Amino acid sequence: MKYRLTLVILIGVITVFMGYHARKAEMSYDFAKTVPMDDPDMINFMEFKSLFGEDGNLIAIGVKDSSLYDVHNFELFRRLSDSIKTFTGVNEVYSLPQIQRFEKDTAERKFNLVPIFRNEITNQAEMDSLIQLAFDQKFYSGRLLNESNGATLMLISIDKDVLNSERRIGLTEKIVAAGDFFEANSGITVHYAGLPFVRSVIASKVKREMEMFLILSVLVTAIILFLFFRTWDAVVFPMVIIGVVVVWVLGSLVLFGYKITMLTGLIPPVIVVIGIPNSVYLLNKYHQEYELHGNKVMAVSRVVRKIGVVTLITNFTTAIGFLVLATTEIVILREFGIVAGLNIMATFIVSIILIPAVFLWLPAPNTQQLKHLKFKPLDVVLSALDKWIYSHRKTVYLITGLLVALAALGMTRLRAVAFMVDDIPEKSEIRTDLEFFEANFNGIMPLEMVVDTGERRGVLELKNLNKIEDLEEFLHSQKDISLPVSLVSFVKASKQAFYNNNPDRYSLPSSRERSFILRYMRNQSDSTGLFNSFVDSTLQVMRVSMQVADIGSEKMDSLIEEVIRPEVDSLVAGTDLKISITGTTPLFIRGNKFLIQNLRFSLILAFILIAVIMGVLFGNLKMILISMLPNIIPLLITAGIMGFFGIPLKPSTALIFSIVFGISVDDSIHFLAKYRQELFLNRFSVPITVSKTLRETGASMIYTSVILFAGFVIFAWSDFGGTIALGILTSITLMIAMFTNLILLPSLLLTFDDGRRDPQEHPLIEEYDDGFYQDLENENSNGNGSVELPENKNQTI
Structure with a gap:
């Protein structure tokens, strides 16, 4: 209070500094790394990428329409590919x-790669002939072509540098625009898929949703604040506090070297929702104190002394729900936890400085501003709760027990399941x-x-090729796996070419055919680089690539x-072959x-941490258990x-529990802190203390809970399943x-606390306010040391 001007200026300077850095906040376009770099599966995946490049860099365009094979539409499709x-x-x-297709060159003893559709096609007869020739190339069957229904794919390989940058969104938009042009001129429906495409869509939506939810959270909380307090200053200044902290959030992201991800993008609106309760408790207490004695300075002073430390502790427990995520090995969780946790503590600092400072400068609250303290519907609710607790405590325990039993039954049905495109x-x-x-095509996710x-040169050994062919046939027999492509496919295509492109000859060469067919392959040049993306330079290691459904x-x-x-394992038993399974899809499972x-x-x-804090605050094991339950x-x-409604346990829903626990325990701390204070004032009478505590803190608890509910439920309007689940379940x-x-x-408390305390020993929750009990006794005393009791309590102390 003494140095409020200096502190407010300091906050302003920090905010300007953070705002300068916040301008540089960037979206993340990298694949979310959920597996530690030293994990064996991640090591295998990185080795795979060093040999063969990216596996998740393909955008697929799919069409299924017989009119594609009309001359006009086919030429449009060709132009789409070329553009x-x-x-x-x-x-x-x-x-x-x-x-x-491979074409045998007997003079050079090699295969030449020759385009099937060389020039612009002039008539339908030529078109039909070439299409048949294309379908005869078994190498493409099940990969680019579906022989049974004529569906076809266009696979677009994206450069790695573009894939992991903002340019990916622009490139995706250009591809979609080109596809839309083809669709409009041909009347053929175009379908899009592939991890780069999905991630681009997600990145664009994350940016839009962060802005939308930030605006919505501000509007919702502002409206609720106005409905509660019915005065502009109780709305504007909490919003100013939140605005300051949101700037700090974006600035801290940049200072830590983090980017905006699907999780960190939620922090600004979450800060709005979580930060407002600070202002509610401080303002409510300020108005209560001022109504009690009419002294503005004393009211502000007592707000800081009486609930300042309690607010610090509640912010700290909320921050713990986020900061514990910093202990994880998962980068996106760690970044989310650090930034959210630190800025929740920053919210306390800004609140405890700005609220007292501003309201010291403002005029004292008038009758209209204090009107909310006598909000009759809320009084009716709190009175009803008070009576219910005293009269129907056994019913409370019975209902609680039934709910816990039902919850236990539902938990037995809870399953941990996530999908590659979970959030769509x-x-x-x-x-x-x-x-x-x-x-x-049995899916598009890379395996x-x-x-x-x-x-x-072991990949050219016929025994090894036969083993891999057996593996590929087994893989293709699984309904969720596409036809694999590997060196085996190229060798089969070479044999087909050697026999003048006879489709019936698409198979591995026999031991007799091997020498002269592989001789052709040794003289082969690969201008496309396609062959080299399936074998290493020593011809010792080969790749088997396929796509799977998102099951x-x-x-x-x-x-x-x-x-x-x-x-x-059965296939390689007794051989020198070593086969490892890798790719983005298995890594996703590992990451989940x-x-x-x-x-x-x-x-x-x-x-554990919150239980320890409760122990330090209240110094009583019984109170720890009562507060945690x-x-x-x-x-x-x-x-x-979640179990009853089939909502799976996945990262977005599992995240809820530690966060909500940190937030919900705040109400317990406020209630128990007030309970401890009132216990001494009311000569350790538990019934009177519980009633007084419920009536004084109950209003703020309801206010903050409504704000938190409304603030989190807005996430239900997200386009992402994970964000929707986070919002609804948290609310x-x-x-x-x-x-x-x-x-x-x-x-x-009424059942298990006898109210007995040593008046000479005060735990941490009471030590922050020296002389506090004496002051209150003087305020509430009738002059002879006895305390005036509520009219509804027939007790004398």
Whole structure:
């Protein structure tokens, strides 16, 4: 209070500094790394990329319409391929109009790659002939072409530097615009898929949603503040505080070297929602104090002394729910936890400086501004709760027990499942397009195998090729896996070319045919680089590439570990072959397991840390248990709801528990801090103390819970499934926590706390306010040392 001008100026300077850096905040376009770099699976994946390049850099365009094979539409499709190939950031385009076939050159004893569709096609008869020739090239069947229904793919390889930069969004938009032009002129529906495409869409939506939710959260909380307090200053200045902290959030992202991800993009609106309760408690207490004695300076002073430390502690417990994520090995979680946790503490600092400073400068509150203290509907609710707690405590315990039992039953149905495109809405166009690729080409998500033959030029050994062919046939027999492509495919295509492109000859050469067919291949030049992307320079290691459907982490893990891996182990038994399964899809499964494990550990750590804080604050084991129970039960009920409604446990939903626990325990701390204070004032009478505490803190608890509910529920309007789940489940859990803290917590105190305390020993929660009890006794005393009691309590002290 003494140095408020200096402190306000200091906050202004820091905000300008943070605002300067906030201008440089950038979106993240990198693939979210959820597996530590020293994990064996990640090491294998990085080795794969060093040998063969990116596996998740393909955008797919799919069409399925017989009119594509009309001359006019086919030429439009050719132009689409040619135009996309000229886009900056596109490495290569593989599509039906560009496909080539091997042609035997007997003079040079090699195969030449010859385009099937060389020139502009002039008539339908020529078109039909060439299409048949294309379908005869078995190398492309099941990969670029679906023989059974005529569906075809265009695969667009994206440059790595563009893939991991903002330019990816612009490139994706250009590809879609080109596809739209083709669709408009041909009448053929175009479908899009591929990880670069999905990630580009997500990155664009994250940026838009961060702005939208920030605006919505400000509007919603401002409206609720006005409805509660009915005065402009109680709305404007809390919003100023939040505005300052949002600038600090963006500035700290830049200072830490972080980028805006799907998680860190949620921090500004979350800060708005979590930060407002600080102002609610401070303003409510300020108005209560001023109404009590009419002295503005004394009211502000007592706000700082009486609930300043409590607000510090509640902010710290909320921050713990986020900061525990900093202990994880997952980069995106660690960044989210650090930035959110530190800025929640910054919210306390800004609040505890600006609220007292501003309201010292403003005129004293008038009658209109204090009107909310006598809000009759709220008084009716709190009175009803007070009576219910005293009269129906057994019913409270019975209902709580039933809810916990139901929650336990629901938890048995809880499953941990995540999808590669988890955050895309079920009815979105992306989902529809993904279903098209899964129906016609068994999926589009990358799955890779690396085969090490153990010897130089070992990939050309016929015994090894036969083994890999057996593996590929097994893989293709699985309904969710596309036809693999590898060196085996090239060798089969070479044999077909050797026999004048007879489709029936698309097979591996026999031992008799091997020498002269492979002689042709040795003289082969690869101007496209396609061949080299499937074997290493020593011809010892080869790649088997395929796509899979997005069947979810649980089924995918089962497919890889229980179906594919046993077959691989059986196949290589007794040979020198070593086959490893890798790629973006298996890494995603591994990452999902890591996320769940890390979040489980974070939740346990949050429990322990907050329990320790409760122990330090109240110095009483019984109070620790009483304070924790009302905040654990809402988490159990939410887990049960997830089980009953089939909401899977995945990173976005697992994240809820540690965050909500840190937030919900704030109400317990406020309630118990006031309870401890009132206990001494009321001569350790638990019933009177509980009633007084409920009536004084209950209003603020309801106010803040409503703000938190409304603030988080706005995330239900997200386009991302994870954000929707985060918003709805967090809102539900916080509302349940409000009721448990307003009903169950007082009930537990009445049942298990005898009120006996040593007047000479005060735990940390009481030591911050020397002389506080004496002051209040003087204020509430009738002059002879006895304390005036509420009219409804027939007790004398």
